[in-house]
Structure formats: C-alpha cells, structure tokens
Amino acid sequence: MEIPTYDDMQAAHERIRDHVHRTPVLTSSYLDELTGANLFFKCENLQKAGAFKARGASNAVFGLSDEQAAKGVATHSSGNHGTCLSYAAGRRGIPCTVVMPRTAPQAKKDAVRGYGGRVVECEPSTSSREAVFAEVVAESGAEFVHPYNDPRVIAGQGTCSAELIEQVEGLDAVIAPIGGGGMVSGTCLTLSTAAPDVRIYAAEPAQADDAMRSFKAGHIIADDAPETIADGLKVPLKDLTWHFVSNHVTDIFTASEEEIVDAMKLIWKRMKIVMEPSSAVPLACILNNKDVFAGKRVGVIITGGNVDLDRLPWMTD
Amino acid sequence: MEIPTYDDMQAAHERIRDHVHRTPVLTSSYLDELTGANLFFKCENLQKAGAFKARGASNAVFGLSDEQAAKGVATHSSGNHGTCLSYAAGRRGIPCTVVMPRTAPQAKKDAVRGYGGRVVECEPSTSSREAVFAEVVAESGAEFVHPYNDPRVIAGQGTCSAELIEQVEGLDAVIAPIGGGGMVSGTCLTLSTAAPDVRIYAAEPAQADDAMRSFKAGHIIADDAPETIADGLKVPLKDLTWHFVSNHVTDIFTASEEEIVDAMKLIWKRMKIVMEPSSAVPLACILNNKDVFAGKRVGVIITGGNVDLDRLPWMTD
Numbered sequence: 001m002e003i004p005t006y007d008d009m010q011a012a013h014e015r016i017r018d019h020v021h022r023t024p025v026l027t028s029s030y031l032d033e034l035t036g037a038n039l040f041f042k043c044e045n046l047q048k049a050g051a052f053k054a055r056g057a058s059n060a061v062f063g064l065s066d067e068q069a070a071k072g073v074a075t076h077s078s079g080n081h082g083t084c085l086s087y088a089a090g091r092r093g094i095p096c097t098v099v100m101p102r103t104a105p106q107a108k109k110d111a112v113r114g115y116g117g118r119v120v121e122c123e124p125s126t127s128s129r130e131a132v133f134a135e136v137v138a139e140s141g142a143e144f145v146h147p148y149n150d151p152r153v154i155a156g157q158g159t160c161s162a163e164l165i166e167q168v169e170g171l172d173a174v175i176a177p178i179g180g181g182g183m184v185s186g187t188c189l190t191l192s193t194a195a196p197d198v199r200i201y202a203a204e205p206a207q208a209d210d211a212m213r214s215f216k217a218g219h220i221i222a223d224d225a226p227e228t229i230a231d232g233l234k235v236p237l238k239d240l241t242w243h244f245v246s247n248h249v250t251d252i253f254t255a256s257e258e259e260i261v262d263a264m265k266l267i268w269k270r271m272k273i274v275m276e277p278s279s280a281v282p283l284a285c286i287l288n289n290k291d292v293f294a295g296k297r298v299g300v301i302i303t304g305g306n307v308d309l310d311r312l313p314w315m316t317d
Numbered sequence: 318m319e320i321p322t323y324d325d326m327q328a329a330h331e332r333i334r335d336h337v338h339r340t341p342v343l344t345s346s347y348l349d350e351l352t353g354a355n356l357f358f359k360c361e362n363l364q365k366a367g368a369f370k371a372r373g374a375s376n377a378v379f380g381l382s383d384e385q386a387a388k389g390v391a392t393h394s395s396g397n398h399g400t401c402l403s404y405a406a407g408r409r410g411i412p413c414t415v416v417m418p419r420t421a422p423q424a425k426k427d428a429v430r431g432y433g434g435r436v437v438e439c440e441p442s443t444s445s446r447e448a449v450f451a452e453v454v455a456e457s458g459a460e461f462v463h464p465y466n467d468p469r470v471i472a473g474q475g476t477c478s479a480e481l482i483e484q485v486e487g488l489d490a491v492i493a494p495i496g497g498g499g500m501v502s503g504t505c506l507t508l509s510t511a512a513p514d515v516r517i518y519a520a521e522p523a524q525a526d527d528a529m530r531s532f533k534a535g536h537i538i539a540d541d542a543p544e545t546i547a548d549g550l551k552v553p554l555k556d557l558t559w560h561f562v563s564n565h566v567t568d569i570f571t572a573s574e575e576e577i578v579d580a581m582k583l584i585w586k587r588m589k590i591v592m593e594p595s596s597a598v599p600l601a602c603i604l605n606n607k608d609v610f611a612g613k614r615v616g617v618i619i620t621g622g623n624v625d626l627d628r629l630p631w632m633t634d
Contacts, residue, residue: 024341026363045589046343265626272362272591272622305589309582315632 001239004151006193009158009186016058016156019091020048023160025167025299030270035286036294040168041267044160045275045305049087049115051080052160052183052303053147059156060145061088069094074142076122076133078104079232080304081147086117097142099133107308148182149238157186162194164299171198173293175282176301178202178211178252179233181241183303188248198299199250201292203285205230206254211237215245215252229257229313232278232304251292255284261313263287267302277313279303318556321468323510326475326503333375333473336408337365340477342484342616347587352603353611357485358584361477362592362622366404366432368397369477369500369620370464376473377462378405386411391459393439393450395421396549397621398464403434414459416450424625465499466555474503479511481616488515490610492599493618495519495528495569496550498558500620505565515616516567518609520602522547523571528554532562532569546574546630549595549621568609572601578630580604584619594630596620 026041044052061073072095075085082098089096096117100109101124109119122132137144146153160183161174174191176183184202191198204211208226214237222236237245245252255263264280267273279302286293286300343358361369378390389412392402399415406413413434417426418441426436439449454461463470477500478491491508493500501519508515521528525543531554539553554562562569572580581597584590596619603610603617 024343026341029365048346050589268591268626272367274585274589274591309585309629310631312626314627 001243002151003240003243004155004189006189008151008155009162009190012059012155013159013162015062016055016159019058019062019088020054021046022163023047025164026271026273028271031266031283036290037286038297039300040164040171040298041271041300041302042160042164043273043302045273045279045302049084050304050306051084052157052301053080053084054087055159056153056156056182056186057081057084057088057145058091060150060152061085061092061094063152064143068143071141071143072096073145074099074133074136074140075145075147076100076129077147078108080306082108082117083111083115083306085145086112086115090116095140095142097136097140099129099136101129105308111306147235148180148185149240151240153182154185154189154240154244157183158190160301161187161190161299165191165195168297168299170297171195171299172296173199173201174299174301175201175203175286177230177233177278177281177303178204179278180235181211181237181245183301184249185241185244187301188244192248200248202245202249202252203282204252204254205233205260205281206256208234209254211245212252212254214242215249218246230260230278230281232276233281253285253289255281255288259284259288265314273302274305274307275302276304276307318560319468320557320560321472321506323506325468325472326479326507329376329472330476330479332379333372333476336375336379336405337371338363339480340364342481343588343590345588348600353607354603355614356617357481357488357615358588358617358619359477359481360590360619362590362596362619366401367621367623368401369474369618370397370401371404372476373470373473373499373503374398374401374405374462375408377467377469378402378409378411380469381460385460388458388460389413390462391416391450391453391457392462392464393417393446394464395425397623399425399434400428400432400623402462403429403432407433412457412459414453414457416446416453418446422625428623464552465497465502466557468557470499471502471506471557471561474500475507477618478504478507478616482508482512485614485616487614488512488616489613490516490518491616491618492518492520492603494547494550494595494598494620495521496595497552498528498554498562500618501566502558502561504618505561509565517565519562519566519569520599521569521571522550522577522598523573525551526571528562529569529571531559532566535563547577547595547598549593550598570602570606572598572605576601576605582631590619591622591624592619593621593624
C-alpha cells in the first residue's frame with residue numbers, strides 16, 4: 001500500500017492545473033440561517049466533466065510516462081469516474097476503456113463516449129466485470145486507474161480542499177459525502193498537513209452506511225449492493241481510503257433517502273445549482289446534526305452534477 | 318427623463334457592494350465547441366434573491382434618504398423585481414409592498430413574503446393594477462421603484478457588466494435577454510463608457526419580439542400581453558430603456574419557444590446551473606446566429622434562476 005503524501009498532492013495540483021477548473025465557492029444566507037452555521041459550498045458539480053473525479057483522473061492520466069500513456073488507461077465504473085477518466089484521457093489524446101454493466105444507464109455510456117472513451121459492456125455481476133476487465137487490460141496493456149483506491153487519484157482529489165482553504169479563511173470543519181472514500185481521503189491528505197485544526201466529517205446515506213459502521217467498528221465493513229438514490233455512494237472503503245478515514249475523520253453522519261432528496265431540492269431551489277443526490281448528503285447530515293455545526297464555518301463539498309434531468313427524484317412525487 | 322450616467326453606475330456599485338454577490342463567470346468547453354465562440358457566462362442566477370434585479374433594487378433602496386426610506390418602497394411586479402425589491406427593503410429594514418395579480422403563482426407571492434415584503438393583490442388587468450397601486454402609494458407614501466424604467470434601477474443593473482469586464486479580458490461582445498430592457502440598458506450604460514468597442518446584442522423570444530420590432534422601426538412598439546415561456550421578457554420598452562437600446566445596441570435576435578427550452582436544458586445539463594427560460598434566450602440566439610459570434614469572446618448574461626422545480630418545461634414533454 002503506497003500512501004500518497006502532501007507533496008504528491010502539491011505535485012498533482014501543478015500537473016492538473018490546465019485540465020480542471022478552480023471551482024467557485026458559493027454561499028447562501030438562507031441555508032446559513034436554516035442551519036445556524038456558515039456554509040461554504042465548494043462546487044465540484046461545476047468541475048470539468050461535472051465531478052471532482054476529473055481531478056484524480058487527470059492526475060493519474062497526466063502522471064503517466066509517454067510509454068505507459070500510449071497503451072491507454074482503463075477502469076470499471078458506471079459513475080463519474082468512468083466519465084472523468086475518459087475526459088482526462090481525451091485531453092491527453094490517449095485511449096480509455098471503461099468496463100460497464102450492460103444495464104448501466106445509456107446516459108452514462110454516452111458520457112464516456114462523448115469524451116472519446118470506449119465502453120466495453122459486461123454482465124451486471126462482479127465476476128463478469130472482473131473477467132471482462134482482465135481481458136481488456138491483457139489485450140491493451142492499459143493502465144488501471146481505480147475509482148478511489150489509488151494514490152494518484154487520492155492525491156488528485158486532495159487538490160479540491162487545497163483550493164477551498166485558499167478560498168475561505170478560518171474554516172472550522174469540512175464535510176464531504178463518503179462512498180469509497182476518495183474525496184474524503186484527499187481532504188484528509190491535504191488538511192491534515194495544511195490545516196490540521198479543521199475537523200473532517202463524512203456524510204453517508206443511511207441505506208448505505210457501511211463507512212459509518214466501519215468507522216465505529218474499527219475495520220472495513222463492505223455491504224453487498226446497498227440501494228440508495230445517492231448512487232455515487234454505494235461502494236465500500238478499501239485499504240488506502242480506510243487509512244485516511246480511520247486516522248483523520250472526526251465523525252461520520254447519515255441521512256435517510258427522504259432527507260437526501262429534500263436537501264437536494266433545497267440546494268437546487270436556493271442555490272440555483274444542478275447537483276447529484278450524493279452531493280446533497282452533507283447538507284442533509286448538517287440538518288440532522290445542527291448542534292455539531294452551529295456557529296461554525298463549514299466547507300461543504302458538492303461533489304458532482306451529473307443527473308438525468310428527465311428523471312429527477314421529485315418528478316415521481 | 319433623467320438618464321443615468323456612468324458616475325451613477327459607479328456610485329451604485331459602491332452603494333450595493335455589501336448587499337449583492339459578485340457573481341462568478343463560468344465557461345463550458347462543450348458550448349464553446351458547439352457555438353464556435355468563447356462564451357463567458359455571467360451567472361446572475363447565483364445573485365442574491367436569484368436574479369440580477371437585486372442590483373437595481375438595492376441601488377434604489379439604499380439610495381433613499383432616511384426620511385423617504387421610512388415610508389418604504391412599492392412596486393408592481395409578479396416577477397423577480399418584486400422579490401428583489403423585497404430582498405433589498407428587508408436588508409435595509411424598511412417596508413416593501415408589491416402589487417400582484419391575484420392569479421400570480423403562489424411561489425412568487427411566497428418569495429416576496431419570504432424576504433419580509435407585503436403582497437397586495439389586484440385583479441389581472443392593467444386598470445385594476447394601476448388603481449390598487451395608486452391606493453397603496455397614497456396610503457403609505459411609499460417610493461415607487463419601477464422594475465426597469467428608473468435611472469436608479471438601470472444604474473444598478475449596470476454594475477453587472479462592470480464586474481464582467483473586470484472578470485474577463487478582451488470581450489468582443491455581450492449578449493443579454495431583453496424584456497423591458499433594464500439589463501440591456503445597464504449594460505449599455507457601463508460598456509459605452511468603459512469598453513466602447515464591445516458590441517452589445519439583445520436576445521428576445523420570437524413570440525414577444527416587440528423590442529426587435531421597435532429596434533427595426535425606430536420607435537417603441539408595445540405588444541398587448543404576448544405569451545412566452547420566458548416570462549420575464551413579456552414587458553415592453555419604455556422611454557429610458559429605449560434611449561439606451563436605440564443608441565447602443567448593435568442588433569436584437571430572436572429565438573422560438575422550442576429553441577429557448579432546448580438551450581435552457583442544454584445549459585442545465587452541461588453547466589450544472591439552475592436558470593430561468595428567459596436566461597436561455599441569449600444562448601438560443603447565439604445558436605441561431607453562429608456566424609455573428611464565431612471566433613468571438615462573448616459575455617452572456619444569465620439573468621436569473623427562479624424557476625418552479627416542480628414544473629420544468631421539459632416535464633410535460
């Protein structure tokens with residue numbers, strides 16, 4: 001296990017500077033009043049390819065030697081990582097293959113292809129995914145870039161909070177959604193060196209609360225296929241992300257499906273931004289734990305904005 | 318007719334600085350590729366109270382003497398101006414009355430009340446509105462702040478492009494939606510002095526194209542109750558806004574209802590921001606006139622973000 005360092009994060013920041021946005025930080029008097037906190041929303045939904053994962057993916061892609069790069073990159077992901085890896089590979093002009101269940105939404109496949117990546121379909125099972133992925137790598141020699149359990153990816157995600165603490169002075173805490181833990185790990189990586197007094201909280205759907213249970217138990221607990229509307233947050237922690245979470249996170253909070261949808265709609269309505277259900281989990285958790293955040297200056301990571309506008313959660317209300 | 322000056326705009330900028338956001342400018346590689354232009358979106362949907370009208374309203378409210386202010390402000394508007402005037406009055410702690418047809422959407426009434434303003438209902442006719450409004454003013458002595466044909470309001474709106482030219486260097490053009498012409502007039506006021514080489518274009522729904530026809534005819538043409546999904550753009554030019562439009566606008570373009578909805582959805586999808594149909598008219602017009610904008614650096618004013626999330630135009634598709 002190669003644990004990325006603060007220097008790796010700084011190198012990542014230099015490396016990806018021309019390929020990602022320095023995303024804005026937005027505030028809302030209304031949400032401040034509602035929560036009793038001062039919230040600073042770091043808007044990675046406005047990031048290239050619509051998610052913070054453009055940071056880690058760009059760091060992995062642009063850190064490859066020319067020789068490695070020529071063989072391309074590959075991953076398995078039906079979420080933002082696949083899209084963002086395709087984006088980064090497209091910027092470098094190298095091949096990218098994303099293995100995805102054939103049942104994945106058409107929009108996700110189109111997004112990968114839109115940036116020039118290739119989609120290879122597998123059956124919707126872990127065994128099929130692993131077999132197909134092994135074949136892709138064997139055939140192409142492509143470099144595997146894991147969605148989160150990869151030091152290059154974590155170092156890349158860490159650039160988000162490096163910007164945040166430049167943009168907002170005197171933060172007391174940062175809260176981010178947790179699925180596999182890539183963003184939270186990057187946040188820990190950066191803040192534990194650059195701003196060690198800032199508390200780091202993670203926010204998780206109650207219906208996929210494996211990170212919270214892992215945190216309480218002191219070891220990784222992985223659930224089998226949890227179901228939540230926050231579809232970016234279904235995956236379990238892995239050794240690298242567990243390292244950061246177990247060492248640097250102050251607490252992990254959860255929110256119900258209804259609370260997540262309510263928080264999502266509230267952010268759309270009051271902040272006028274399009275963001276994913278996963279990105280609403282932190283606000284939902286702040287509302288569930290007002291006493292923890294009241295009077296504090298809190299950075300809130302809005303992780304992504306890739307939603308299907310024709311199937312918004314409140315459309316079925 | 319008192320025509321506001323560049324100095325008035327600068328004074329407005331100082332006056333409202335603490336009450337409005339300096340809104341971010343966003344870009345989209347995808348939309349640049351699609352249009353062949355370099356587009357810089359000035360996001361007034363992220364403005365206080367969700368619209369650029371917070372600028373003009375704040376300038377009017379904070380420019381009042383204490384004596385005038387004590388009697389409050391009043392307007393008639395079922396759109397963003399009513400909400401924004403209520404916002405500004407609330408910031409100063411003075412009364413605000415908004416006369417609105419009883420048939421106006423509940424959400425609009427709630428928005429005015431949400432900032433502490435009072436809603437007085439009239440019948441949905443010009444005669445009723447005028448009678449009720451006259452009564453409100455007679456009774457309270459409130460200062461009338463017209464939604465756009467008011468030098469204080471135009472000077473306030475002009476602060477938007479003052480920021481834009483600080484944020485983006487070397488603009489060739491700016492395009493903004495046109496209804497009554499408040500934003501376009503403010504843009505003309507600022508740019509004609511600060512950046513006279515920047516061309517100013519206005520964008521209008523084809524179904525409410527009175528400004529375009531006025532522009533071609535050389536005099537104000539006012540339509541009776543045009544119908545368009547871009548509901549902020551139904552009102553006609555008045556003498557002050559006509560002054561600016563007729564003197565400083567290069568051209569006025571139009572877009573169909575379908576083009577407006579398509580452009581709106583495209584911006585939501587690619588830029589991850591919530592904005593109104595009115596705000597999509599400029600992009601729709603750029604897509605209709607690619608030759609005019611190709612290769613140019615173009616500021617695009619996203620005027621507001623107050624939409625009913627339960628009734629999005631593509632929900633009925």
